[in-house]
Amino acid sequence: MQSKYNPSNAINVKCDYGTPAVDSKKEVSLTIDGQTITAFEGESIMRASLKNGINIPRLCATDSLKPIGGCRLCIVEIEGARTTTSCTAIVAEGLVVTTESKELFKLRKNLLDLYISEHPLDCLVCSANGDCDLQTLCAEHGVRGSRFLVEDRKPHKPVIDHSAPYFDYESTKCISCYKCVRVCIETQGTFALTVKGRGLNSEVCPGLFDFKNSICVSCGKCIEVCPTASLNEKNIVSMGLPSKQVATTCAYCGVGCGLIVETKMDEIVRITPNSNTASNKNHLCVKGRFAYDYVTHKERILEPLIRENINAPWKKVSFDEAFAFIAKGFNQIKEKYGNEALGSLASSRCTIEEIYSLQKLNRTAFGNNNIDNCARRCHSPTGYGLEQTLGTSSGTQDFNSIEQVDVFLIVGANPTNAHPVVGSRLKKRMRVSGVKTIVIDPMETELVNSPLIKADVHLQIKPGTNVAVLNAIAHVLVTQNLIDKKYIKNYLDKTFVQEYMDFIKQEQHSPENVAKIAEVSSYDIVKAANIYASSHKSSIYYGLGVTEHAHGSDGVMTLANLAMLTGNLGRDGSGINPLRGQNNVQGACDVGAYPHSTIGYEDVTSQKVADKYTKAWGVKQTTKVGLKMPEMIDNALQDKFKGFFIQGEEIMQSEPDLPRIAKALSKMDFVVQLDLFLNETSAFAHVFLPGCSFLEKNGIFINAERRLSRVRNALKPKVELQEWQTIAKVATAMGFDMHYNQPEEILDEMKGLWDDISEVSYDKIDLLGGVQWPCNKENPNGSPVLHQDKIIRKGGGALKICDYQETKSTADVDFPFTLITGRILVHYNVGTQTRRTKNSEWHEKDELLIHPSDAQSLALKTGDLVSLISKTNAISIMIRLSKKVKVGTVFTTFHHPDTAINAIQGWEKDKVTKCPEFKVTAVKIEATNTLSEWQITRNEQIEKQKDFFEASI
Amino acid sequence: MFKEYDFDTALKIIEKNINLRGGLVETLRNLADVFGYINEELYPALANAFSLSEAGVLGVVSFYSDFKTTPRAKNVIKVCMAEGCYARKSKNMIKVLCDTLEIDIGEERDDGEFEIEEVFCLGNCAVGPNIVVNEKLYARVTSDNVKNIINKNCKGK
Amino acid sequence: MIKIYVPLDTTSVSLGADEVVQEITRLAKQNNQDIKIIRNGSWGLFWLETLVEVEVNGQRIAYGPVNEEDVAELFAANFLNGGEHKLRIGDITKVPYLAKQTRLCFARVGLVDPMDIDDYIKHGGFTALKKAFSMSPAMIIKEMEYSGLRGRGGAAFPSYLKLQATKDAIAEEKFVVCNFDEGDSGTFSDRMMGEGDPFMILEGMFLTALAVGASEGYIYLRSEYPIVRKVLNNAIDLARQAGWLGKNVQNSNRDFDIHLRVGAGSYVCGEETALLNSLEGKRGTVRVKPPFPVHKGLFGKPTALFNVISLVSMVPIIEKGGEEYAKYGYDRSRGTCPFQLSGNIKYGGLVELPFGITVRDIIDDFGGGVEFSFDGGRELKLVQIGGPLGYHMSKNDLDNPLDYEHFKALGGHIGHGGIIVMGHDASAKELAHFAFDFCALESCGTCTPCRIGSRRGAEMMEQVISGKSVNENIILIKELCDTLTQTSLCALGGITAVPVLSLIKHFPNEFEDRYNKYVRR
């Protein structure tokens, strides 16, 4: 249900104009209720009226959906025509329309009478009481009961479905507006709902099963649009309506959806999309809308914990004690081993203000550049690859330009799981007839095959062969002359062109050769090239399937080459877009949580830069490149890295080769963790500092579109200090004075150092629903599309030569299967948060997906426990048969610590950026009936840590 | 009258239509013609064939009165309820029919022998009242001759 | 070899035509007579079915109504040579019922062999099409304009406007759709056309295709017509084989093909937008307009959707010219309409006449009044015209001429030209209840007034029937009717009030609570 409160804060919710906007900008003028107004050609009378503040009763219309003319309440009188519905009638020059009259009132009253003749009159005890469109309209029309109702009528039996974790369905309150069915199709694109039967028997229904077991993904859109109590949040049922609203930003994935968090008594009642934010177009996924219970989970740690060594119980202490303890710990290491032995890991889950303060702590108090963030094991190849080729380490467009795209090239990304709202927006565009889709992915994702979605080409390649395949596509582009010569001439850096052309023409890149390497048909490669080149509105969307490889950076650069060769860049609807993962991973890199660059990607090796920051911070800056995350680990193993500050990263589950990580951590003298929960990494920590959840903090996230969005505290902080304060106090305690009164002060400091955000302000962000950097003097309102009149890189776009090399991890006779790891919709990364919500009802443990034919040859069936053995380690896991995975590959997730799939992943990395090869691990599969040794010892350790924690209370 | 349902035959029917544009209703039609009803185990195959969700298939099946989801009775009798036949006294005949078969319009007899389905106009209005007994149309059916027609055309009792 | 004609028409078959055929074949073999039986369409004189015609030196001699049992007698009477017999009628076309008609659409129905495309051509088939090949779309549409043809499916919308709009719509793909849902009770002209002269429908669709620039056509046939399904399928196959459908038809370098789709038991799927949804394999719910089918129709492409009779009417229009066709008719209703007489009437059947004849004349001169022999009631009580949602006429307005405007004025519609005669013991209450009940059963469920209102109406009418607070219910029913009429999305809910209100108007005393009235006085 659409909320009806007037928020006291910065929310400016767009009002619902009833029917979708039209493209036409041609104006016509007409008279509505005596008022002469202008409207756009093709607009509905309803939209024209509402835009001019003339309200019209309605139950089945909303401006995100095509009208169906169902409820008939929006009837209006048009001079010289018969009474008609304003949601379906189109404006025309000179129309004279009346929206209010005795006759219309009578008809509307009769219609409402008919509704309630089928409706239990429970208002007083109804969960929608006070937030129900039917109720409001009945009130407005003085409906006092049904006159058409005969007492001895036989009502049909109601459907009550409470199976879904977050919402209930009760058909008795349904008024058959079918908004739910329509949003599930038109907005969410899942097609989980249908109308069953016809006439008065028509009934909303999630197929043959209940909601829980249907294909419903609990995006919650249907609940939001339902005008009655028929579909309603369980929270609303139990808690009643909220009293307070705050606009903020989802802290899960890189889509960065704007949220309206509705609370009362400092508890969350409901979360709905912010209709004013550009990234999510008034939509959310199950995580952003529902998965927030972790915030108030009993296992949240709210006071600092310390201990002398990692085999001792924890001790609860005050923040000041903790700071003193930390200062002592780190300073000792400094004295004993020197600055180089310290470093930190910033959390992309936190705000740029918090991350900036941590990297500042590291560059001042620690006095080195040993700071990294999770982009290392995510999109660091994107940063490098796009910097090298285009000159900016970021995506080139905003999500809105999805609506302009004619050809999609989706490579190694699974948006319907990992970026669900973007997934829905992609699908919506893909359903438009004429729009074409190419998917390169070893798995059959929903973008390959789902209701009304059929990819034109699916290159179901062998994992690890991106570079070969993308080069083959480039080969076809060049040899079949599908390239944009003019663009190449005007936009690209001459010095690379000829050499590249000679290279790519070589026979080794021919579709025929590559088809064998990648296990796909050469015909499909040629087809893909032709489709991609067939439009100047072709757009690339890619993910970890490209980056998390031994040659991830090459993958990114070969992708960028395709865009440059065909001139598919710098336009609304064409470009290359990494689907950055974490809510603020773009931001973490932007504000300098990188060992080789400062805020705004200034090269730390430059003396000029060093001087700039020495001046700004009053602490001498080194020009020595810092350690990347894996280098810190390797150094620790060689006793060269001793003190570690870990902000919101669960490296003991998310890093590869966990035994190595454990060894390294245990060799460190002093590990400080800033997190919400004690996690597997805490087993090796000496200090645990309690962090604030995103609902308790103020600041900015930067999403995958380079969009800065506001984060506001919707709940009273449960922890004494904000994280930026905690960090500042640590620095201060170490003798490096750092002090801010407000996050704004940190923003101002950053603006002074990075021109691309120099014109940003909290107010501007609220007003525009987010701004995309660069936001400076030249682009005061931000920059949705990059590389428009020229490619940003000095000298123009660079076609980089990247030859395909097979990864060492390729499957062989002893390890015949290729393991891919990735994500599912309901859990987020290591699951510390989502596992502490009802999302677990859908997914209690990681499962290994295996193709039925492979399972058959191994005589395995769904539910069997198998031992998954790599060259380094083994774990045990349950299997599930699935036709979605490629034969010879298996897929699983890394969401559950008791599986700890990363324990078997090797230390192979992208040669330049050191991004782990999470997407290719050679494994063999054997039936088993026990957990692996490693898992058993780990579980023991988990128990031990639990005891340590109990002891601390 | 109808074939015994079996999955493979059904799949063949679906595959035959897979390239039919908007072919779901037509395919359901074919299935209903052969088996008399649509077995729900076919929804996944149908959804796949026409790029729909299973819910979507259910929505279509449940809209049309010809598409039943359970096996039909041995003998299906359709009775025209519309005005042309009403004008020719179908009422009396229908009463006799229901009494004889001991079921109401729209019901199936517990023993699965008989089922009476209401239809609206068979385009035979000039010579009504009309009934269809196992696909065979009878005109000028009266309270007197309806019994014999049933007896003559229905195996079982 | 002797040619014998026995109709394959649904009505004939329902009256035993197949058995008659078997019997004739059996006895012919027995008396080793060399015969050929042709299954023609029905002439539409249903009280004479099964009508058997024997061709005796070029002349067709009719016998009827023939039962299985009569066949032996007929052989004895040497009917194979036109022998005398009490069932002998002679030249069927001389029978006044037929002779007095103006058969432009049904000219060939009964005469030709519907399973033989050559027979169709022999009787002038495809002349219009051949002519049209050399006409521009504009010329074709002009003829339609001159003809004054209006949709025979119910809405009576000028056909040329629809053609024009579809032609003007710009799209790489367009469609012609033939609405063969014939859902109205008391109607069977589409059915007889489909069974008696299927090729004419194909020709009409082709003409439409030429006018609008479509290359594909769909026929949406209701499932209650199995024989039509058989005959049409065969016709389409033959037309393809003979090169009258498919690529570069008759070297006209015009492509046109037709697909037959069968419905699944839904009256509302006769409504054009619901029909299109059904053709697309979806739920047969009604779509909002705009967009109109002529702009966004089948699969979102411009679509010219016409009723069967509208389509076949185009054939004589092109053949003889629009003005010629327009000579027939009355006022703004031009041309002929195949009226269908049924219900409690002596001579039920199909009567194609120019618009303008009064209801009384058609019932008396053709129908022969109510059927005394039959226990449906000895005297005429009312006549329902235009299907289940059609107007119920009392004895007093029978002099109303059959044309669109007069019926509009009356508050009704000719609809599909079905005329159901009811004797004095038909109950107005029951009929009013039926109207609501039917609407409730067939409602697609999209809009509130029809989805809920029709059921409420049926319930209130049940109360009236069982005498519960009758007057109050009638007042509410009238208000409900007003709401249905003014707010329904499509005409199903939109005209459900027509039968109800006409019945209440003509038979008020059946709808009032005598006791209460008495008390109030």
Ligand SMILES: Nc1nc2c(c(=O)[nH]1)N[C@H]1C(S)=C(S)[C@@H](COP(=O)(O)OP(=O)(O)OC[C@H]3O[C@@H](n4cnc5c(=O)[nH]c(N)nc54)[C@H](O)[C@@H]3O)O[C@H]1N2
């Ligand atoms: N629900 C949910 N959402 C999330 C997350 C989560 O954990 N849960 N995590 C967030 C984070 S941190 C990130 S980085 C993003 C990641 O989001 P995505 O980039 O979508 O990452 P994955 O789902 O891991 O992998 C994407 C696809 O890569 C394919 N792939 C594997 N190997 C290859 C290959 O060799 N070539 C090609 N072409 N494809 C290959 C896989 O089959 C998979 O379909 O998601 C973010 N969003």
Ligand SMILES: Nc1nc2c(c(=O)[nH]1)N[C@H]1C(S)=C(S)[C@@H](COP(=O)(O)OP(=O)(O)OC[C@H]3O[C@@H](n4cnc5c(=O)[nH]c(N)nc54)[C@H](O)[C@@H]3O)O[C@H]1N2
């Ligand atoms: N096998 C395999 N492993 C992978 C991947 C893969 O595809 N396959 N993907 C890799 C990728 S792309 C990524 S990004 C990593 C992600 O791995 P991680 O970053 O380690 O996991 P997250 O779940 O994002 O969160 C890490 C920690 O942040 C804490 N946290 C959440 N919010 C806050 C906050 O507001 N403040 C503070 N202080 N802490 C907070 C959580 O409690 C959690 O403990 O996993 C990597 N690991």
Ligand SMILES: Cc1cc2nc3c(=O)[nH]c(=O)nc-3n(C[C@H](O)[C@H](O)[C@H](O)COP(=O)(O)O)c2cc1C
């Ligand atoms: C409820 C309903 C049922 C209809 N049924 C039919 C039908 O069975 N056959 C038909 O030709 N038109 C039917 N129509 C009219 C069609 O909507 C449409 O107007 C007509 O087919 C257009 O063709 P025409 O212009 O040749 O009449 C129906 C309309 C409604 C509202």
Ligand code: SF4
């Ligand atoms: S759904 Fe609305 S109208 Fe219905 S009972 Fe609840 S509050 Fe009242």
Ligand code: SF4
């Ligand atoms: S929650 Fe989302 S997916 Fe589930 S039914 Fe509603 S709209 Fe569809």
Ligand code: SF4
């Ligand atoms: S459940 Fe709600 S949204 Fe869906 S049809 Fe019913 S009332 Fe409308």
Ligand code: SF4
């Ligand atoms: S799509 Fe991403 S940002 Fe949006 S609600 Fe879901 S998890 Fe949050």
Ligand code: SF4
């Ligand atoms: S009136 Fe409304 S509910 Fe009834 S059939 Fe037409 S659209 Fe459907």
Ligand code: FES
């Ligand atoms: S809002 Fe227009 S019909 Fe419901």
Ligand code: FES
């Ligand atoms: S009314 Fe019964 S067949 Fe037409």
Ligand SMILES: [Mo]
């Ligand atoms: Mo990530």
